[in-house]
Amino acid sequence: MCGIAAYIGKKKCRKYVLEGLQRLEYRGYDSAGFVCIDSQHKHLSFSKAKGRLSVLKDQLNGSPHDGFIGMGHTRWATHGVANEVNAHPHFDCKKSIAVIHNGIIERYDEIRKKLKAAGHEFYSDTDTETIAHLFESLLAEHHDLKQAIKALVSQLEGAYSLVFLMEDYPEQLIVVRHRSPVVVGIGEGEMFVASDPLVFSDITQKVLFLPDDSFALVKEDSISLYDFSNNPLKIESREVDARYIHTGKSGFEHYMLKEIYEQKLAIDKTIRFYNSLNGEGLEDSFWDQLGLTLGQVKNLKTINLVCAGTSWHAARIAQFFFETIAKIQTKVYLASEFRYMPFFPDENSVYIMVSQSGETADTLEALRLVKSKSNIPTIALTNTPSSTMVRESDGFLLMQAGPEIAVASTKAFSCQLASLYYLACKLAVEKGLMSEEQMRISQEDLLVATEILETTIETYKDEIIKHLAPRYSSFDRFIFLGRHISYPFALESALKLKEVSYIFAQCYPSGELKHGPIALIDNKTPVILFSVLDDVIYDKVVANAQEVKARLGHLVVFAFDGQEELINLADYAFIIPKVKPLLVPLAMIGLMQFFVYQIAKELGLPIDKPRNLAKSVTVE
Numbered sequence: 001m002c003g004i005a006a007y008i009g010k011k012k013c014r015k016y017v018l019e020g021l022q023r024l025e026y027r028g029y030d031s032a033g034f035v036c037i038d039s040q041h042k043h044l045s046f047s048k049a050k051g052r053l054s055v056l057k058d059q060l061n062g063s064p065h066d067g068f069i070g071m072g073h074t075r076w077a078t079h080g081v082a083n084e085v086n087a088h089p090h091f092d093c094k095k096s097i098a099v100i101h102n103g104i105i106e107r108y109d110e111i112r113k114k115l116k117a118a119g120h121e122f123y124s125d126t127d128t129e130t131i132a133h134l135f136e137s138l139l140a141e142h143h144d145l146k147q148a149i150k151a152l153v154s155q156l157e158g159a160y161s162l163v164f165l166m167e168d169y170p171e172q173l174i175v176v177r178h179r180s181p182v183v184v185g186i187g188e189g190e191m192f193v194a195s196d197p198l199v200f201s202d203i204t205q206k207v208l209f210l211p212d213d214s215f216a217l218v219k220e221d222s223i224s225l226y227d228f229s230n231n232p233l234k235i236e237s238r239e240v241d242a243r244y245i246h247t248g249k250s251g252f253e254h255y256m257l258k259e260i261y262e263q264k265l266a267i268d269k270t271i272r273f274y275n276s277l278n279g280e281g282l283e284d285s286f287w288d289q290l291g292l293t294l295g296q297v298k299n300l301k302t303i304n305l306v307c308a309g310t311s312w313h314a315a316r317i318a319q320f321f322f323e324t325i326a327k328i329q330t331k332v333y334l335a336s337e338f339r340y341m342p343f344f345p346d347e348n349s350v351y352i353m354v355s356q357s358g359e360t361a362d363t364l365e366a367l368r369l370v371k372s373k374s375n376i377p378t379i380a381l382t383n384t385p386s387s388t389m390v391r392e393s394d395g396f397l398l399m400q401a402g403p404e405i406a407v408a409s410t411k412a413f414s415c416q417l418a419s420l421y422y423l424a425c426k427l428a429v430e431k432g433l434m435s436e437e438q439m440r441i442s443q444e445d446l447l448v449a450t451e452i453l454e455t456t457i458e459t460y461k462d463e464i465i466k467h468l469a470p471r472y473s474s475f476d477r478f479i480f481l482g483r484h485i486s487y488p489f490a491l492e493s494a495l496k497l498k499e500v501s502y503i504f505a506q507c508y509p510s511g512e513l514k515h516g517p518i519a520l521i522d523n524k525t526p527v528i529l530f531s532v533l534d535d536v537i538y539d540k541v542v543a544n545a546q547e548v549k550a551r552l553g554h555l556v557v558f559a560f561d562g563q564e565e566l567i568n569l570a571d572y573a574f575i576i577p578k579v580k581p582l583l584v585p586l587a588m589i590g591l592m593q594f595f596v597y598q599i600a601k602e603l604g605l606p607i608d609k610p611r612n613l614a615k616s617v618t619v620e
């Protein structure tokens, strides 16, 4: 969500901080700020700007403000509109304490009122400014930095990662973590602080992820780490995964396009990785990583999937995998809803948190809720090995998609599908529903589908760029329809269009058309219909297409080879080679993403960083 980048060392910090913030742009933001202890005047010097990072950079261009310790922030507004005043850093009354913050402080208003009554002057509408003033008053009360931090965290509710830069402590950054991730990069005589190791991973791969409820005093050559009772903690640094080293766009115009084309490789790597855990002839460590015993696997009666956004769509599709292949009843929950519903701890069940980032606040809180109320095994299916969900769940399944930078998820979604398909097959093998040989064939089916994912883009590329994107980018609204396994896929497709093109898109299960949405059919609202490869359901899909055409609707179909009836009804048909019926979404995915991408490109939109969106939603 918000981005944090800070530096302390022997070099001038501004370059590193701004470059770091640039790499965090994918998280989405609306304003940015930079602050350092000016190397000449030894006081805090800052600059803030509304809008993209380039505005802040232009503002700083030519200015002498730089120092050997500094930090920057990209803000995604939660409290107070996006403007310069609300941008971070925020300060105490004397402007000698600067703070940047990722997260949300709950009930900050009560603290703010008390501080105001005590004479503190506030300038912004943010929760963050309260932290600076509260810290100012606690430092005055305790005359001791660590005591003041202890008192501060005892008063703050919510989720936060904070970095303080203080004139009185010019040789250290103060980093605090409560329910919001933050990482220190350990260099040679220099340290970095960031919300994502991508900020510095080309300079140092040695990192310390702050444990939850801890704070660190970070100097250029040392780190002291404490829990919230001020007990010293051991520094457990580790090497950041090589996959997380910043590689840029590799010649692609946008990260989204790069990531669309990376899907085949990402799935291949992911499946190879899972197979490597099966270790030929060795003890099977696949289930160990998931934190499950073979007994638990064989007796599994219910799978619960909890997630948000695109990950929820992947889980809705995976429900068909688990129920069809492994014959295990599967329930799919939106994390933001799950948390406030009654909790029924089913016996012989498992909770799988599906999350690209492993940090989404609602999903994380859902995980914590399950853990606090039951002994049901919890598993994180994520793309981020260092994530909080991996640390807090009983087991994990790690996709090998590599960093996904574009806000709109593409390769993480397809890797989630491949991972959950693989898991369904593994479960079927353990339950005696599938032989090892059939499992091997299933993996081949999966790879065939990913091959098609890529080749279909090539087949339709020119047509999309030259004709289809210019034509369809002129419509104001779309209806998306799908049925059975194609319905959650249609949901994801509509979301993708909304995210990157800002075009309104409504999605329905096509069987529901006649129960209301059919009133919307006209020739100004293209209907995008996704087919299936199940004969019985296909007939129903054709009937739904006829309903659209009978009302003179404009119909675009994603159909499969040989589905002539459907193809003939369409105003435009993408025709895709046949795959296994459960793999229909994977086969259609590349084409759908490319189509949507080109529409957004046609409209000249900031595809990788759509307005208002954040990649990693670490606030509730």
Ligand code: G6P
Residues within 6 Å of the ligand: 308, 309, 310, 311, 354, 355, 356, 357, 358, 359, 360, 363, 407, 408, 409, 613, 614, 615, 616, 617
């Ligand atoms: C944000 C992102 C989406 C993502 C969702 C869940 O909304 O913009 O692309 O699907 O969060 O994120 P997660 O990391 O938990 O999969």
